[in-house]
Amino acid sequence: MNSKVLVSRSVFPEVIEHLAAHFELDYNDQDAPLPPAQLATRLTGKQGALTMISDRIDATVLAGAPDLKAVCNVAVGYNNFDIEALTSAGVMATNTPGVLDDTTADIAWALLLSSARHIVAADKWVRAGQWKGWKFNDKWLGDDVHHATLGILGMGRIGQTVARRAAGFEMRVIYHNRTRLPAADERSCNAEWASKEVLLSEADFVVLMLPYSPATHHVIGKTELALMKPTAHLINVARGGIVDDSALIEALRQKRITGAGLDVFENEPALDAGYFELDNVVLTPHIGSSSRATRLAMAMLAADNLIAALSGQRPPNLINPQAIRA
Numbered sequence: 012m013n014s015k016v017l018v019s020r021s022v023f024p025e026v027i028e029h030l031a032a033h034f035e036l037d038y039n040d041q042d043a044p045l046p047p048a049q050l051a052t053r054l055t056g057k058q059g060a061l062t063m064i065s066d067r068i069d070a071t072v073l074a075g076a077p078d079l080k081a082v083c084n085v086a087v088g089y090n091n092f093d094i095e096a097l098t099s100a101g102v103m104a105t106n107t108p109g110v111l112d113d114t115t116a117d118i119a120w121a122l123l124l125s126s127a128r129h130i131v132a133a134d135k136w137v138r139a140g141q142w143k144g145w146k147f148n149d150k151w152l153g154d155d156v157h158h159a160t161l162g163i164l165g166m167g168r169i170g171q172t173v174a175r176r177a178a179g180f181e182m183r184v185i186y187h188n189r190t191r192l193p194a195a196d197e198r199s200c201n202a203e204w205a206s207k208e209v210l211l212s213e214a215d216f217v218v219l220m221l222p223y224s225p226a227t228h229h230v231i232g233k234t235e236l237a238l239m240k241p242t243a244h245l246i247n248v249a250r251g252g253i254v255d256d257s258a259l260i261e262a263l264r265q266k267r268i269t270g271a272g273l274d275v276f277e278n279e280p281a282l283d284a285g286y287f288e289l290d291n292v293v294l295t296p297h298i299g300s301s302s303r304a305t306r307l308a309m310a311m312l313a314a315d316n317l318i319a320a321l322s323g324q325r326p327p328n329l330i331n332p333q334a335i336r337a
Contacts, residue, residue, distance in 0.1 A: 014058040014080075014321045019045055019066050022085070026310040030061070033318050051075050059321050061313055064088055068104075070096040081320035083313040085306075087111060087169075088250060089330060090223045098331045105316035105328045109168060110308040111300040116172035118299045119248045122272025123216050125293045126244045128153040129270075132290045154215065154242060154269065156180050162214025164207065164230075165221035165249065166192055166200075173218055174200035185210050211238040216246060223250035233258040236268060244270045248299045251275040260285040263292055274299050 016034040018027065021042040030036055037053055039045055044065040045053065054060060054076040062068065064086040073079065073096055081103040082092065089106050097104050125131055129151050136142060157180045163170045166186040174184045184202040186192075191204045211217060217239065221227045231245070232255040239245070245268060247254055256277045262268050264285075272293040276282035279297060286292055300306060316326040325335065 015056060016317065016321070017053050017057045017060040019050065019053075019060060020063045022061070022310045023307050025307065026061075026314050029311065029314050030317070034059070034321070047072075054079060059083070059317050061085065061310075061317055062091070064091050067091050068097065069093040070100075073097065073100045073102065081105070081317055081326065083317040083320070083326070085310050085313045087300075088222060090250070092330075094331050098334045101334050101336050103320045103326060103334045104330045105313065105320070105326045106330060107309040107312045107316075108328060110312055111305050112168045112172045114302050114305040115169050115248055115299040116176060118274055118295070118301075119169075119173050119218055119220075119246055120176055122246050122248065122274065122293055122295065123218065123244065124156060126246065126270040126272040126291075127156050127216070131293050154244070156182070156216070158182065159215035160185065160213055162186070162205070162210040162217045163202070164210060164217065164219050166202070167220060170218070170220035171196065171200050171202075173220065174202045177201070185214065207235075208238060211235055212240070214243060215240065216244050219245070219247040219249045219253060221249050221253050223252045227253045229253070229255040229258075231255065231259070233261075236262040239268050241267060241269065243268050244272065246272045248274040251277045251279050256283045257285070260289070263289050266291075 013035045016030060016036055018036060018038045021040050027038060047067060050066055051072045054072060056078055057076060058078055059081045062082050062084050068082050068091065070093060079102050083105045085107060087106050087108045089104060092104050094104060133151050160183045161177045163174055163186040166188045177184050178201055184200060185205040186202050187205055187207045187210045221230060230253050236258055259271060260283060263271060270291045274295045275297055286294055300309060316328050319326045
């Protein structure tokens with residue numbers, strides 16, 4: 012008998028066809044998360060699940076799903092998983108690293124350029140009919156990206172992809188990681204390690220590429236923002252919660268930094284309404300990996316992880332190998 016699998020949210024038809032060839036599917040075909048109680052109920056009797064970052068899988072959920080063997084996120088992040096509880100229950104957890112690196116790096120650069128050159132505010136101004144003619148010293152004087160200093164906090168795969176793109180702008184690139192990269196990787200990115208304090212004080216553009224965890228909660232707050240140049244821009248395409256949104260809003264309001272470009276927020280989608288009052292921040296709705304090709308690749312990778320896990324194989328992107336029991 013085929014294993015029973017929950018697909019927690021609408022995905023591409025190709026993914027459903029791929030999974031249906033291997034499993035008996037319970038498919039939520041709506042592009043909205045299942046309420047927690049419904050998610051728990053529909054996991055009962057399932058051996059596996061294809062999940063999204065919005066699906067919280069914790070000890071309470073696992074208690075009602077004793078047959079569960081694997082949960083496979085369509086995301087590189089997995090802070091929706093209680094890894095300790097999953098491992099204790101012998102449930103494998105996987106993610107989808109690698110396939111979204113370039114697309115996420117692209118959105119980081121889109122936000123960086125938009126913030127530097129006031130693209131969104133200028134677009135609104137034109138559409139409102141306020142452009143009456145070209146001026147030399149106009150209100151849209153922005154900041155040059157070329158030859159500026161790019162600081163990347165979190166130099167994993169995506170951070171390195173962002174860094175390599177900086178070569179086209181002839182930028183100086185500095186980065187901070189808990190662990191310094193091998194010299195060969197630094198050379199490939201044309202990047203040099205710096206302390207967090209030096210990075211914040213010297214970078215014209217600070218790009219955040221950290222995963223969210225209790226250790227990175229509010230890693231950028233009032234103190235860190237005070238270290239940044241008043242001409243600097245903050246770009247976050249990583250996770251909400253690594254920035255103290257209220258502190259950032261205040262820094263932007265008082266022009267202690269020049270601008271920001273944000274794709275992620277605390278408590279999203281119910282982000283702090285203070286952002287809506289500012290014209291020096293660009294806001295996008297968590298679309299870092301949002302190209303069709305990339306989202307399809309992510310979902311297919313998650314499906315392949317699930318197929319491997321329920322076929323007695325080690326999934327290629329296993330997060331908690333301790334969950335595999337002899």
